[in-house]
Amino acid sequence: MTGVRVAGVGLTHFGKHPERTGRDLFAEASQRAFEDAGVPRADVEQLNYGNFMGELSEHQGHQGPLMAEAAGLTAPATRYESACASSGVAVREAVKDIRNGEADVTLVGGAERMNNLGTAGTTEALAIAADDLYEVRAGMTFPAAYALMARAYFDKYGGSGEDLAEIAVKNHDNALDNEFAQFQRAITVEDALDAPTIADPLGLYDACPITDGASAAVLVSDEYAEEHDLDAPVSVTGTGQGGDKMALQDRQFLARTPAAERAAEEAYDDAGIGPRDVSVAEVHDCFTIAEVLALEALDFYAPGEGIGAAARGETTRDGDRPVNLSGGLKAKGHPVGATGTSQVVEMTRLLRGDHPNSDAVPGPVGVTHNAGGTVASTTVHVLEVEE
Amino acid sequence: MSDESGEADRVRDEGFDDFLDAIESGEGFYLECPEGHGSLPPRRVCPHCGATDLEHVALPETGEIETYTTVHVAAPEFADDAPYVTAVADFGAVRLTGQLRELDAGELDVGTEVTVGIGESETADERVLAFRPR
Ligand SMILES: [Zn+2]
Numbered sequence: 001m002t003g004v005r006v007a008g009v010g011l012t013h014f015g016k017h018p019e020r021t022g023r024d025l026f027a028e029a030s031q032r033a034f035e036d037a038g039v040p041r042a043d044v045e046q047l048n049y050g051n052f053m054g055e056l057s058e059h060q061g062h063q064g065p066l067m068a069e070a071a072g073l074t075a076p077a078t079r080y081e082s083a084c085a086s087s088g089v090a091v092r093e094a095v096k097d098i099r100n101g102e103a104d105v106t107l108v109g110g111a112e113r114m115n116n117l118g119t120a121g122t123t124e125a126l127a128i129a130a131d132d133l134y135e136v137r138a139g140m141t142f143p144a145a146y147a148l149m150a151r152a153y154f155d156k157y158g159g160s161g162e163d164l165a166e167i168a169v170k171n172h173d174n175a176l177d178n179e180f181a182q183f184q185r186a187i188t189v190e191d192a193l194d195a196p197t198i199a200d201p202l203g204l205y206d207a208c209p210i211t212d213g214a215s216a217a218v219l220v221s222d223e224y225a226e227e228h229d230l231d232a233p234v235s236v237t238g239t240g241q242g243g244d245k246m247a248l249q250d251r252q253f254l255a256r257t258p259a260a261e262r263a264a265e266e267a268y269d270d271a272g273i274g275p276r277d278v279s280v281a282e283v284h285d286c287f288t289i290a291e292v293l294a295l296e297a298l299d300f301y302a303p304g305e306g307i308g309a310a311a312r313g314e315t316t317r318d319g320d321r322p323v324n325l326s327g328g329l330k331a332k333g334h335p336v337g338a339t340g341t342s343q344v345v346e347m348t349r350l351l352r353g354d355h356p357n358s359d360a361v362p363g364p365v366g367v368t369h370n371a372g373g374t375v376a377s378t379t380v381h382v383l384e385v386e387e
Numbered sequence: 388m389s390d391e392s393g394e395a396d397r398v399r400d401e402g403f404d405d406f407l408d409a410i411e412s413g414e415g416f417y418l419e420c421p422e423g424h425g426s427l428p429p430r431r432v433c434p435h436c437g438a439t440d441l442e443h444v445a446l447p448e449t450g451e452i453e454t455y456t457t458v459h460v461a462a463p464e465f466a467d468d469a470p471y472v473t474a475v476a477d478f479g480a481v482r483l484t485g486q487l488r489e490l491d492a493g494e495l496d497v498g499t500e501v502t503v504g505i506g507e508s509e510t511a512d513e514r515v516l517a518f519r520p521r
Binding site: 119120121123124127133134135136137138139140141143144147148149151152155196197198199200201202245247248249250254 | 426427453455456458466473482486497513516
């Protein structure tokens with residue numbers, strides 16, 4: 001089985017670009033990835049592309065071939081939809097295909113256009129990641145679902161809005177030097193606690209913003225990298241995916257995310273590492289409480305112990321294991337279908353040393369955690385710098 | 388719901404609407420497999436074990452609030468309802484997600500006992516599962 005190298009990566013600026021189409025965003029991200037990789041487009045054998053709400057936001061389905069065209073490819077292209085984990089799944093399928101010998105060169109990525117829908121339209125569009133009959137028709141929104149999980153967590157394990165605010169402050173700080181981030185602006189715990197409530201106990205600063213953007217990465221086999229003398233020091237050494245019941249009400253736990261626990265275990269086993277080997281992580285903090293659930297699912301902390309990690313300085317940039325050095329979804333932004341691949345992009349740059357926060361990376365092993373809906377689907381990837 | 392924009396009436400969702408009808412007439416039920424796993428309709432297979440012989444079992448009279456939130460930013464179909472309280476309540480073999488009626492979030496706690504019935508959304512005049520204090 002061949003190894004999988006990250007040959008090149010690219011992002012657009014994440015933020016408000018309501019006047020730019022998804023195809024334009026993806027064209028830009030993929031162009032950066034090809035320039036970074038030094039791989040000719042003609043060598044690409046397939047595009048794995050993630051997108052969630054294209055039908056609602058752009059009246060555009062069948063985005064695989066459209067985005068291949070935008071990226072300048074004639075290769076077959078498939079869209080993966082798994083809510084907010086769409087392009088995490090796209091990465092996983094690319095890794096599997098390269099390992100299986102089905103392809104030597106794959107373009108993976110994703111894009112989402114959201115701001116043109118406005119806040120109400122986006123709230124409605126995101127809600128379709130929940131169970132329509134039993135959740136959406138009861139008035140549940142995406143922030144409400146995470147608020148239900150936050151309340152359940154506080155009730156079972158303890159924790160406070162201040163603990164969550166520390167996570168927001170940390171992730172905003174990390175985004176200050178990230179030119180691709182939506183918010184390059186520091187906030188304080190007081191700012192977060194004083195912000196308007198969206199769905200209590202979550203306020204405006206507990207939530208990721210509405211974001212437009214795209215991400216792309218060129219993945220290649222070890223053999224291809226060697227033959228073409230590519231400078232590609234980072235490999236994807238582990239991949240895992242987990243699933244759970246669609247509706248929160250049908251889950252065994254309201255304050256844990258077993259889908260992510262299973263994905264992490266699979267990815268760790270695949271890479272031959274354990275949670276204590278991980279130096280740095282990019283996790284799916286669509287809401288501050290989601291970062292806590294991710295830290296526990298990745299087994300960095302036992303259930304109930306991840307809540308104070310940011311406040312204790314363990315996950316901050318000078319901590320033992322920095323989390324979301326990119327700014328996370330919270331400050332970098334969350335263009336839904338682009339997010340999973342964007343985490344791989346940020347992690348690659350962090351590990352190979354050309355990210356503005358690379359100096360905070362304490363070791364050669366990184367993990368990315370990408371969750372769909374209320375974590376009914378999750379992918380986890382392990383990335384390592386090859387010696 | 389029918390409006391001037393020509394939006395069609397919502398098609399009846401057999402199974403789900405049967406369930407709402409049953410709740411409305413005070414005969415709420417859930418589905419139970421031979422292993423005792425509970426689930427909600429529409430369902431042909433137990434989501435926990437795959438058993439296909441599912442029976443209707445009466446829903447307990449009361450459930451306990453397990454978690455809740457006040458929604459301030461709603462989707463368009465609930466725009467005029469906001470703020471409103473959405474909660475998950477434990478009815479033993481199944482949990483239900485519904486909106487709270489006749490109680491404010493301030494009077495509510497994890498563990499509060501509720502009954503379930505049908506309420507209406509203000510914005511769209513649609514039926515919603517509604518929890519009321521016991
Ligand atoms: Zn069963």
